[in-house]
Amino acid sequence: xxxxxxxxxxxxxxxxxxxxxxxxxxxxxxxxxxxxxxxxxxxxxxxxxxxxxxxxxxxxxxxxxxxxxxxxxxxxxxxxxxxxxxxxxxxxxxxxxxxxxxxxxxxxxxxxxxxxxxxxxxxxxxxxxxxxxxxxxxxxxxxxxxxxxxxxxxxxxxxxxxxxxxxxxxxxxxxxxxxxxxxxxxxxxxxxxxxxxxxxxxxxxxxxxxxxxxxxxxxxxxxxxxxxxxxxxxxxxxxxxxxxxxxxxxxxxxxxxxxxxxxxxxxxxxxxxxxxxxxxxxxxxxxxxxxxxxxxxxxxxxxxxxxxxxxxxxxxxxxxxxxxxxxxxxxxxxxxxxxxxxxxxxxxxxxxxxxxxxxxxxxxxxxxxxxxxxxxxxxxxxxxxxxxxxxxxxxxxxxxxxxxxxxxxxxxxxxxxxxxxxxxxxxxxxxxxxxxxxxxxxxxxxxxxxxxxxxxxxxxxxxxxxxxxxxxxxxxxxx
Amino acid sequence: xxxxxxxxxxxxxxxxxxxxxxxxxxxxxxxxxxxxxxxxxxxxxxxxxxxxxxxxxxxxxxxxxxxxxxxxxxxxxxxxxxxxxxxxxxxxxxxxxxxxxxxxxxxxxxxxxxxxxxxxxxxxxxxxxxxxxxxxxxxxxxxxxxxxxxxxxxxxxxxxxxxxxxxxxxxxxxxxxxxxxxxxxxxxxxxxxxxxxxxxxxxxxx
Numbered sequence: 001x002x003x004x005x006x007x008x009x010x011x012x013x014x015x016x017x018x019x020x021x022x023x024x025x026x027x028x029x030x031x032x033x034x035x036x037x038x039x040x041x042x043x044x045x046x047x048x049x050x051x052x053x054x055x056x057x058x059x060x061x062x063x064x065x066x067x068x069x070x071x072x073x074x075x076x077x078x079x080x081x082x083x084x085x086x087x088x089x090x091x092x093x094x095x096x097x098x099x100x101x102x103x104x105x106x107x108x109x110x111x112x113x114x115x116x117x118x119x120x121x122x123x124x125x126x127x128x129x130x131x132x133x134x135x136x137x138x139x140x141x142x143x144x145x146x147x148x149x150x151x152x153x154x155x156x157x158x159x160x161x162x163x164x165x166x167x168x169x170x171x172x173x174x175x176x177x178x179x180x181x182x183x184x185x186x187x188x189x190x191x192x193x194x195x196x197x198x199x200x201x202x203x204x205x206x207x208x209x210x211x212x213x214x215x216x217x218x219x220x221x222x223x224x225x226x227x228x229x230x231x232x233x234x235x236x237x238x239x240x241x242x243x244x245x246x247x248x249x250x251x252x253x254x255x256x257x258x259x260x261x262x263x264x265x266x267x268x269x270x271x272x273x274x275x276x277x278x279x280x281x282x283x284x285x286x287x288x289x290x291x292x293x294x295x296x297x298x299x300x301x302x303x304x305x306x307x308x309x310x311x312x313x314x315x316x317x318x319x320x321x322x323x324x325x326x327x328x329x330x331x332x333x334x335x336x337x338x339x340x341x342x343x344x345x346x347x348x349x350x351x352x353x354x355x356x357x358x359x360x361x362x363x364x365x366x367x368x369x370x371x372x373x374x375x376x377x378x379x380x381x382x383x384x385x386x387x388x389x390x391x392x393x394x395x396x397x398x399x400x401x402x403x404x405x406x407x408x409x410x411x412x413x414x415x416x417x418x419x420x421x422x423x424x425x426x427x428x429x430x431x432x433x434x435x436x437x438x439x440x441x442x443x444x445x446x447x448x449x450x451x452x453x454x455x456x457x458x459x460x461x462x463x464x465x466x467x468x469x470x471x472x473x474x475x476x477x478x479x
Numbered sequence: 480x481x482x483x484x485x486x487x488x489x490x491x492x493x494x495x496x497x498x499x500x501x502x503x504x505x506x507x508x509x510x511x512x513x514x515x516x517x518x519x520x521x522x523x524x525x526x527x528x529x530x531x532x533x534x535x536x537x538x539x540x541x542x543x544x545x546x547x548x549x550x551x552x553x554x555x556x557x558x559x560x561x562x563x564x565x566x567x568x569x570x571x572x573x574x575x576x577x578x579x580x581x582x583x584x585x586x587x588x589x590x591x592x593x594x595x596x597x598x599x600x601x602x603x604x605x606x607x608x609x610x611x612x613x614x615x616x617x618x619x620x621x622x623x624x625x626x627x628x629x630x631x632x633x634x635x636x637x638x639x640x641x642x643x644x645x646x647x648x649x650x651x652x653x654x655x656x657x658x659x660x661x662x663x664x665x666x667x668x669x670x671x672x673x674x675x676x677x678x679x680x681x682x683x684x685x
Contacts, residue, residue, distance in 0.1 A: 095574055099526060102653060103683065149618075150569055150576060157572035157646065165648040190618055 026325075027069050028288050028422035034076060035285070035426055038478040039332070041457070043083045046427075046478070050077040059089055062096060071100045071125050072423045075135070079427040082138065082282075083476045091142035091151065098135055098158065101127050123421070129166045130357040131425045136162060137178030137352075140185060141280060144472050149189055156182035156198070163201075176205040177352035177432045184278055184436075187214060188470060192222040196229060203228045208349055210436045213273075273438030275465035281337045281348060282476040283450045284430030285330035286358045289422035292326035296377070299324070299370050306371025309378035324373045325420040327362045332430060333454020333479045339435050340447040348433040355430035369421075376418060384408070427478055441467040448475045527655040527681040528573045529642070534582045540677035541640075541661040542589050550663055550672040554595050562590060562663075563599040563634035568620045571644035571657060579642065586638065599632050607632065622669070629666045636672065638663050654682035 031053065037045035047059060053073045054063045059081060063070050078093035104124045127135070136159035143151035159178045183198035196218050199211050215232050219225070230237060294302075299322040300311055339346045446461040457479075463471045511520020521532055529537075545551055554560055564587055567579045583601060590598050608619050608628050617624045629637040640661040647654050656678065663673040 102527075102648075105648075105651065151574060154569065154572060154574050157570075157644075161572055161646045161648060168649070190621065 024419055026291055026419050026422040027072060028290055028424070028426060030069075031073065031076060031426060034080070035288075035330070038080065038083070038285070038427060041477075041479060043080050043478065047077065047080045047084070050080060059086070059093075062093075066100065068123075068125060069423060071097055071104070072425060074100075075131070075425045076427045079138075079425070079429075079476070079478065082142065082474070083478045085145075085474070087142045087146040091139055091146065094135055094139040094142065098139070101125075101132065101135075125423050127425070128358070128361045130354060130361055131428065132162050132166070133159065133175035133178055134352075134354060134425070134428055137175060137181060140178065140181050141472070141474060144181065144185060144278075145474055149185060152181075152185040153189060156185050175352065176202045176208075177434070179205075180208065180211075180351055180434055181280075183211075183214070187218060192218040193224045196222055196224045200226045200229055202351075203232065206351075208351075208434075209347075210349055210434070213438070214436070274467060275439045275441045276470045277341065277435075277437045277439050277444070277446070277463070277465065278470060278472045279339055279348070279435040279437070279446070279448060280472070280474045281339070281433040281435075281448055281450065282429030282431070282474070283334040283337055283433070283452070283479075284332040284355065285426065285478060286354050286424075286428045286430050287327045287329050287362075288426040289325035289362075289420070289424055290328050291323055291420045291422060293321040293323055294370065296320055296322060296374070299374055303367045303369070303371030303374055306368045306375075307378070308371075308375045309382070311374065311378065322370060322373045322377060323418060323420050324370050325422045327359065330426070330430065332452070334450040334452035334457065334477055335431055336452060337433060337448060337450045337475075339437075340449075341437055341439065342444055346435055346437050348435045350431060351434045352432040353430070354428055354432065358424075358428075373420070429476060429478070439465055441465055441469070446473060448473065450475065450477045454479070524681055527653060527683060529571075529575050529578050529657060529679070529681070531578070531581070533657070533679050533681070534578055535585065537657070537659040537677045537679055538582055538585050538589075541659060541675050542586065544675040545661065545663070545673055546593075548673045551595070558595055560596050560636065561599060561632075561634045562596045563604055563629045563632055563637040564590070564601055565625045565629070565637050565639035566605075566619060567639070567659075568641035570641050572646040572655065573644070575642070590638075596636075599629075599634055604628070604632055622664075626664070626666055626669060634666055636663050636665055652682060652684050654680060654684075656680045 031049070034046045034049040034053070037043070037049060050073055051057065051059060051061075054070060054077065055065065056063060059077060063074065074093050074097045078090045078097065081087075081090035081093065104126065136155050140152045140155035140159065143149070143155055159175065159182055163175060163178075179198045179201035183195045183202060186192075186195035186198060196215065199208075199215055199218070202208055203211065212232060215229060219229065219233050225233075225235070227237065296311075300307070337348060339348050443462065443464050446463060448459045448461070450457045450459075457477055459475045461473055463473065465471050509517055509520065511517035521530075524530070564583055567583060569576055569579055587598055587601055590596055608624075611617070611628060612619050612624065615624075619625070625637060625639060638661065640659060643658045643660070645656045657680070658676050658678050660676045661674070662671055664670070665672050
């Protein structure tokens, strides 16, 4: 009996080693080189890695085969192309990825079965709200930068459809950056009411001092008002004019307090600037997921509410840990920056903190992710027990060892196939800053500097603004 | 559970991940449309975007109504009136600018082939409009701007329009309802001489 125990321990150890060697690389591991290249500022190398991953020779090509990781890799390439200021190709990639995401959201996911039995990454990719909103927001900017206001309008509409859909699902729908840019697009399209609606959305999430002038100008051309806009404009609430005892006054629902209205003097309509500059600076990278091991006891404590099956069976399992996708910091170099126009510094406003949004989304989902991983462990343990029972029936007194081997083989094979789902848009910028600066028509020199613990990266531009026109500048560092 | 039953189960469970991750048939290019081996290739909807068939049907509905209108009767009575075709504004949630250019080309073809009106070359018009729009920082969809350029081109009327959409996503289904508006505007008076709308819905359903 002692010999059997010793042999079984050795066999178990060998199998575990084999399992850890055989386990396939996950998405974040396979795309690590692309992030490493971006971290050093070598966007061409990052692009090359992603093109190889997508199975194409150059970025003008689209993938012909849509595997479970293709769509995420296409989103990554779009961001690298933005970093290289190839707005048109980046827009093309994002449009294609957006359409695929819609199809995936609608499609029945056959991979869901596999997700609960074999591997978290066998399911189709469902982008989290932060990624969906970022996609349309960044693409709006792509079109704007390419001088295509009509295309930017389309992306603004898509942004709204997504935002409203997420709102229906009671999913936190942030996206101040997208609303801000959409407002700018409609302002430039000469549609003041729509522009005001978008600016109101942006103000719902945070105060944007830079919007005071534009909102005042647009309000002079549109009667659209909300409590936030009135507060920004310094206008009285219409209900205040009603007598307190009128039926309308008593029935009127209390409008929510403007959350983001800055305490400023009433805004007066200012004449449209002779020219205007919109600057967007995207720095850092969002956190990403890596495979991580968690002791079973701890994992059960976190994911208890989402476990299907009895955890008692795990007592006989060979593996005493759960592999799950853990969110880790990107260790990007920059998290802030500065803007200098014609030698004068102008403030940059933090429009969206995607880093914080992604952490919040992940923390909300973490118990479910770990619960699913434990459920898979239970399924494997049940199969292993079945194999053990079958093996125990072997003749010549070798039943115990055959049973153990069969159990380990079954469990080992399933563990090897289990890949935690580390898919996510890892090259999304962590922080999006915006600035709007009125400028005189003519030539201007602009310096945008990304800064942080990793030093600084400076981008110099020479621009020409036409009378009454505008220019948009974008810096995307991906590091 | 017996060994006989267990073995196929184990095999299935171990092989299933391979099956789940394996790729399907290799894609191949095919030719479709009338006179080909796939005459119905263009019939199926591939997405919620307007495709050629949608645009042709929307355009034909509008053109048919236009040619029944009092304005067209007036045109047939005084042939040779100059008409400009202004870009159709895309107010949808889909990138269909290329499709709209095709639609404009179809409208131009119909009008030219009718022999009733004289049509300003769209290329010349676009060139002029873009040049002036950049110089004056104007939107080419601004009605006053359209009027100004049409007048400069010597047109008595211009045809314009817009495509709008209502886009909804509910219960994992997506539907886009498109509306194509077409108008004929008299340059001199800015009066609308003809107006019609045609509709088309597209959806991704389960």
